[in-house]
Amino acid sequence: MGRIRAYLRRHPKRVLVVAILLILYYFSLPRELFKDPTATVVEGRDGQLLGAKIAEDGQWRFPPPDSIPSKMEACLLQFEDAYFYRHPGFNPISILKALKANISAGRVVRGGSTITQQVIRLSRKKRRSYLEKSLELLLATRLELRTSKKEILKLYATHAPYGGNVVGLDAASWRYFGLRPYQLSWAESATLAVLPNAPSLIYPGKNQEKLLKKRNGLLKKLREKGLIDSTTYTLALLEKLPQKPYPLPTTARHFVAFVAGREEGKRIRVSLDENLQKQAAEVVHRHFLGLRQNQVHNAAALIIDVKTRDIKAYIGNTNTTKEHQKDVDMVRANRSTGSTLKPLLYAAMLDAGELLPTMLVPDVPTQIAGYTPENFNEDYTGAIEARKALSRSLNIPSVRLLQNYGLEKFRDQLNSFHLRGISKSADHYGLTLILGGAETNLWDLCKTYAGMASTVNHYTETSSEYYDREFTELVWKQDKLADIGKKTIHKPIFDAGSIYLTLEAMKEVNRPEGNESWEFFDSAKEIAWKTGTSFGNKDAWAIGLTKDHVVGVWVGNADGEGRPQVSGLQSAAPLMFDLFDLLPRSNWFSQPLDALRETAVCSRSGFLPTTNCPLKMVMAPAMENTLRPCSYHQQIFLDQNGQFRLNSSCATLSRARGVSWFVLPPLMEFYYKRRNPTYRSLPPYREDCRAAAEEIMEFIYPRNGSRISLTKNFDGKLNELALKLAHSKSGSKVFWYLDEKYLGDTADFHELGILPKPGKHKITAVDEEGNEKSITITIE
Incomplete structure (x- = not known):
């Protein structure tokens, strides 16, 4: 050590030079x-x-x-x-x-x-x-x-x-x-x-x-x-030498672009299953070959693992051409929701105690504040059970339910699902919100449906508990876990019973052509699913879920062009079911017993019972409901032959035969009895009885307060305005008046064509017994 110190004292410059060289050598190599x-x-x-x-x-x-x-x-x-x-x-x-x-x-x-x-x-x-x-x-x-x-x-x-x-x-x-x-x-x-x-x-x-x-x-x-x-x-x-470069795999090109936008320049291990991705891509391509015959060029599909929220397969678009926008990722693109939000409204009303699965809801011509919804098949059932209205995706019952539940309330609840694209106020969407008036994307819809399945799964797997973040974001990285939050006794958004009953209703949807008898095969998968079709046949949706998986499909044209026969049932559902065939079979959801209870309801109307109706037991959410008692069952009195009604004006009612009778309002009855041949209209009063005031007529079209523009035919002449009326008594004759001027009469089928002048008019219908019904319209 002494020699080193002596050398340093004798040769300081030499030591300094060496030190500088060592420092330069140390820092000569860039850190990167x-x-x-x-x-x-x-x-x-x-x-x-x-x-x-x-x-x-x-x-x-x-x-x-x-x-x-x-x-x-x-x-x-x-x-x-x-x-x-x-x-x-x-x-x-x-x-x-x-x-x-x-x-x-x-x-x-x-x-x-x-x-x-x-x-x-x-x-x-x-x-x-x-x-x-x-x-x-x-x-x-x-x-x-x-x-x-x-x-x-x-x-x-x-x-x-x-x-x-x-x-x-x-x-x-x-x-x-x-x-x-x-x-x-x-x-x-x-x-x-x-x-x-x-x-x-x-x-x-x-x-x-x-x-x-x-x-x-x-x-x-x-x-x-x-x-x-x-x-x-x-x-x-x-072994031969390579003759040309191979193209890199492209079975998940839109997903790769999605990842590159978030992790550019990195090597990322993702949640996709390679084999399932390839199989799903082949299935989508096979359907695309058929769809393009109808000039439908784009489709997207997503497969989600419910438990982990992992994305297992991601098909962003078809192998179409650049002209048909093959590079647009339709999994992430916002499109009209069609009917895909209807299950959320159904679950919301069950959860709020404002609906029961078998409760009848009106399905008749409807006009609300100038808005006139139509069913996809342009027909009416008169009245239908709420669960069947959902399974058949009927528009008019859904609009009426949304109006009853509250547009503002439902719009606020949608915020909980973080559906990107639905960002405007309730007033902006109006009641069309439930029929596709809003836009969101396949990713967020599948995420929401996965949250519904997970809520039921966790409730039945734990001691009737939830996780506070059931509707969490989807997972696309392999090493990332879904953040479902902490256990809680409080429901995340909807309770497990309401969601389970919603899934039960969705399971009853009629499968597409070729699968009508699916429920009779042991190998058939039990799937809760929902289709959707946007206005103008521009978007076709099908989203299905089991206990283990969610499969979502969108079909249409990326440029928004609608095509005939493009619908969720015909275009998207067959593709969805073929994708489900790639997955293992799942057992159906376990019933969340603590979240359900047997409830007595009227057997025909599904409403809470009164003393006037026969009962049946149905499963309902285990919570207090706010429904009114049944108003469709009435107690009436009949003569000894059961042919005529009686009242206090013509008989001592204490001695008359009292029966419970299922009665629908005239407009509902008009359509309901066409599909329900067992429905019996009220018997007429005996001749010596004074008829009580009751609603026996109702206008089908036009509705009171309507503003109507008459169209012209190919000859340039105005088309007639068709007046339509429902009458509860078959065979009754009805007399028609326009502004107190007699027009004519009808019997059995009450339809009449008129050509009123522009302006405000009063239309009156009077039957043979003097019953009168009037509406006011404006011709523009």
Whole structure:
């Protein structure tokens, strides 16, 4: 120690120079050798490449791999640097041999650079010279001191040129062999090992003999070193060279673009199942070939794991043309929701105690504040059970239910589902909100349906508890877990009983053509599902869910062009069911017993019972409901033959026969009895009885207060306005008046055509018994 101190005192300048040189040497190497942009690489759950987005500089340069395959490492070392693990960054013997060979030949015929030196050269991108070579040697030793051999080898494998715009082993393996590096044979590994030495050799159809000679030479060396046996060597020599670059996988190209927008330049392992993704893509393509016959060019599909919220398959669009917008990701694109929000309204009303599954809701011609909804089939049932209205996706009952529930209240509840696209106020959407007046996307709808399934699953799997974030975001990264929050006794949005009854109703939807008898087959899957069709046949939806999976489908044209016969049932549902066929069979949801209770209701109306109606028991949410008692069952009194009604004006009611009678208002009755032949209208009063005041007539069209514009036919003449009336007594004659002026009479079917002048008019209908009904309309 004393000698060192003495030397430092005697030679301070020399020590200073050495210290400066050491400092310069230490900082001579940049902290980050390579700043080149890398491609976004998306791998499936098992590491299989799903697709990639090229780097910003137009190069196929993948992010660094986790490790180098053993075959590839052996080939690289035997061809480039056999003493890689023994030298300090440079090999003096190789340098001397290269100098001697180059001087003898009068030109460069051999290189003496180690793999470490080549990494430095690739990072510096300088023209070759002896000065540059000297700097490379110096920096190579510094890299060896700073970085492990394995990391240096990975740097070389990531940034070595492989011909054209292919950089790095991973990209070359996929581009030239269509395989992962770990799947390469000895011959394929040897081919890639010799390419960085002369990357121009790989161009298809060029220099194949030179490339073959180099590859076979390396294989021979591997055999001589005992790294491969003679059989492997012989078989490797028989393998052909690549003739053209392979395209990278594109089965999830829209998903790859989605990932690249969030994790650009990274290698991302995602939740997609490679095999399921390929199978789903094939199914979508098969349906696309049929759909385009009707000039429908786009479709999208999503498959979700309910338990994990993992996206298992993601088909953003069909393999159509650029003209038909094949690059638009229709999973994320906002489109008219059609009827896909109806289950949410149904569950909301059950949850609020404002609906029972078997409760009758009106399905008649309806006009609300100038808005006239129509059913998809342009027909009416008169009255229908709420659960059947949902399963048949009837529009008029849904609009009436939304009006009763409260448009503002329902619009506010939709915020809880975070449906992107539904961002405007209730007044903006109006009652059309429930029929497709709003827009959202397939991603968010599938997320919402998955939350409904998960709510029931967790409630039945725990001690009747929920998680406070059941309607959480979907998961697309493999290493990420869904954030469903903490356990709670409080429902997240809707209670499990309401959701379960909603799913039960959705299970009863009629399947598309060819599957009508699905429920009779043991192998059939029990699926709760909902279709939707937007106005003008522009969007067709089908979303189904089981205990384990959600499958969502959208079909249409990305440019918004509607096509005839495009509907959720005909266009989207068949595709959805074919996708379900790719999945394991699921058991049906367990009944959330603590969230349900048996409730007595009127057997015909489904309302809470009165003393006037026969009862039946139905399952309902276990909560207090706010429904009014049944008003459709009336107690009436009949004569001894049961043919005529009696009242106090003509009989002593205490001696008359009292019965409970199911009675619908005239307009509901008019349509209901056409579909329900067992329905019996009220008997007439006996002749000696004074008829009580009751509603026996109702206008079907037009509605009171309507503003109507008469259209012209092909001859330029105005079309007549068709007056339609429902009468509860068949065979009754009705007399029609326009502004007190007699027009004529009708019997049985009460329809009459008129041509009123512009302005306000009063239309009056009077039957033979003097019952009168009037409305006011305005002709524009």
